[in-house]
Amino acid sequence: MTFTxxxxxxxxxxxxxxxxxxxxxxxxxxxxxxGAARSSASVLSSRETSYLIEKTYGIKVNACKDMPEGVKLLDAGHMLGSSQLSVTDNETCSRIVYTGDYLLQRSRVANPIAIEDADTVIIDSTYPDPKIEFEDREEVERSIQLWARTKLKAGTLLFGAYTLGKSQELVAILNEIGIEPIMSKKLAMATDAYNDLGMGLRYQSVYSEDFNRSLISENEVGIVESNSLEKVATMLSGLNGRRVYTAVATGFAAIFKFNTDVQFQLSDHADFRQCMEYIERSKAKRVFTRGGGAKALAATLRRRGYEAEVYGASTALSSNLVRTDASKASGGD
Ligand SMILES: [Zn+2]
Structure with a gap:
């Protein structure tokens, strides 16, 4: 067994x-x-996560009947319902925490992260590079609001964003300055699911499949899936003859240059600095890294004196902190 x-x-x-x-x-x-949502007979997740999976993807998850002994879910701060898994062994009292995707900065549409003491942490490593430091979130949000206020006088604004999480954050940021954006059908459905869970987000209407002209008679702010941003921008400017200003809001804006008018560093992930803060606050003695930058993060942590290695396909952890079928992860790079 792997990843267990x-x-x-x-x-x-x-x-x-x-x-x-x-x-x-x-x-x-x-x-x-x-990966386990469709076929699992026993899923452990937060109530919000199960609900969002069902409403957004149409997958009915089979929730496990009772919370297993020694297990606790902790908020991860990454999106609505995101949780960490905390497992404490009854006999040894040793604790392993798996973070999943996590964020230490405060998001408008997720509960703040909870960090508890752990012996071992399996930590997400999406942004492993110490040189990548995300801007302060409140400043990024203010930049988005300022840009929206200013540019709306000159044309139509269009954001590209992920379906769940980022789109709803944008709605909350825009709502604060009195803007109720138009959304694509898929994003509107996801936002409705957030609202079912008490978020109170306001959007004005939905881009219909044929981009009904009546919806675009005024300058407005729209949000669509990132991968259809260019297509929708072209269609909108063709229909209303106005300038369409495009934007993305993503952590990758700290690394890549997007083909948009502006890009905002709004990330739902921890950067390296937040990762270090997490490890310090958790008091973990041992760290396993997981995800895209796992090897780089483990190497950096080792250089800084932590016991860290990649949580790989051959790393099954038991709660007494012994890897049951481990082969040593590549070290020292
Ligand atoms: Zn995620």
């Missing part, structure tokens, strides 16, 4: 479908973490 934690007589898979796992943990409702 074993404790108190059961094994839990971590954001992936693993043969032999008794329970499948889904940390949040992003598709790259939902």
């Amino acid at each position: 934690i074993s404790a108190n007589g059961y094994s839990i898979s971590l954001d992936s479908k693993e043969s032999g796992a008794d329970i499948d943990f889904i940390s949040h409702a992003h598709t790259d973490h939902m």
Whole structure:
């Protein structure tokens, strides 16, 4: 078995479908973490995550009946319902926490992260580079609001954003300055699901499939999926003859140059600085890294004196902190 934690007589898979796992943990409702959603007979996730998966992707998850012994879900701060998994072994009292995607800065549409003491942490490593430091979130939000206020006088504004999480954050940021954006059908559906869970987000209307002219008679602010931003911008400028200003809001804006008029560094992930803060606050003695930058992050942490290695396909953790079928991760690079 891979990507699992074993404790108190059961094994839990971590954001992936693993043969032999008794329970499948889904940390949040992003598709790259939902591998077990369709086929699992016993899913462990927050109530919000199950709801968002069902409403947005039409997948009914089979929730596990009871919270397994020694297990606790902790808020991860990444998106609505995002959770970390905390597993404490009954006999040794040692604790492993798996973060999933997490954020230490405060998001408008997620509960703030909870960090508790742990012996071992399996930490997400989306942004492993110490040189990447995200701007202060409140400043980024103010920049978005200023840009929207100013440019709206000159034309139509169009944001590209992820379906769940980022789109709703943008709505909240725009709502604060009195703008109720128009959304694509898919994003509107996701926003409705957020509202069902008490978010109170306001959007004005939905871009219909044929881009009904009546919706675009005035300058407005729209939000569409990132991958259709260019197409929709072209269609809108063709229809209303106005200038369409495009924007993306993503952590990748700290790394890449997007083909848009403006890009905002609005990330739902921790950067390296936040990662270090997490590890310090958790008092973890041992760190496993997981995700795209896992190797780089583990190497950087080792250089800084931490016991850190990649949580790989051959790393099954049991709660007494012994890797049951481990082969040593590549070290020293
Ligand atoms: Zn995510």
